[in-house]
Amino acid sequence: MSAVNVLVVEDEDAIREMLGLVLEQANFVVRAVADAHQAQAALSESQPDLILLDWMLPGLSGVEWARRLKKDRQYGDVPIIMITARGEEEDKIKGLEVGADDYVTKPFSPRELIARIKAVLRRSNKYGKSGRIEIGGIVLDVDEHRVSISDKHVVLSPTEYRLLEFFLTHPGKVYSRSQLLDQVWGRSSFIEERTVDVHIRRLRKVLAEHNREEFIQTVRGFGYRFSEQT
Template sequence: MSAINVLVVEDEDAIREMLSLVLEQADFSVRAVADGHQAQLALHELIPDLILLDWMLPGLSGVEWARRLKKDKQYGEIPIIMITARGEEEDKIRGLDVGADDYVTKPFSPRELMARIKAVLRRSNKHGKGGRIEIGGIVLDIDEHRVSIADSHVLLSPTEYRLLEFFLTHPDKVYSRSQLLDQVWGRSSFIEERTVDVHIRRLRKILAEYDREEVIQTVRGFGYRFSESL
């Protein structure tokens, strides 16, 4: 199974480096950034299994970014552990109220942090059960973020993967370009609808290498549908 992806959002260099080291030693795949803007960009490249988020960040606070994230359909289910120097009960409640899954107060030991991470991942089922979908000869392994056809690994960009994952989990239904933008890119994304057409063409071209391009069908005047039935 592939490594668990963790996004660390912490503005203090020393703490960010320490967190990265601890997580990498535990065989996690780590992306570490210093603020909410960089974190949002990181999400466009890869959706993590867990976010470690500092309470106080420059510009947009960690609490406010978490609140926005939890309202986003695309990212709302990503578990979040808040990291902060605040220890008062009222602040802990505030962090959990915005949707954080747990809360750890500085200073903390690596052992405590890893215990909290494992507990949150178990509760969220991000690393507890397998998920496998197969339609039209296309196999999607949700846990490993892996797509294969005829036992061959299919190389996809993060956007192509999210698009194919959405289609595979919502087969035989027609979706407009606007709906696909909301579901795959997120409501907060300022992307033109024709971008959907571009990625559909790219995905079809990749699937054509395995004679599977016809599963993504154009429904004239409406949008697109994923179906193994022509």
């Protein structure tokens, strides 16, 4: 298995050094920078497998840089874990809404951090699947990890991609939030059920740009269904 590259973006020197040490001890290849501008420069040199990004940064904030990054066709599928001192539910949801795949709240243990990183990396893998899935003009190429709708390339986050893949391979069936968490995020995930609603909303927004938002249907009192039939 090839080395996993992690880009750490943290403005506090002591925390940045600690994160680098913890990640290197876990056998990750680490590049650490102090702000979003340095991080953007690092991306242009080499694309990481995951970004560990502080919420509050000098100049361009981490949450705003994450928002821009997820809209970038070249880097939009790079997983992002936000580091935040904010514990309020609203702030956590905001981080997920801008495209972050997970978050850790300071203070956190090295063990928790590594567990979250590994969970996000597992969720972003292809799991050895191959082939092409197509429903209602939505085409998912598992081999190339690409999605297109009506022959137009669609940029999705790793979580949105996995969610769409699950829906496309299980059309017509109703799944509860807990079932979707198990199937898409994994049983060992730290994610709360409300996170499913956040990612469903983001995926619907992408599909709406191609007039396919009605494919994801809310089944009141239970969960969600993916179907061409309205």
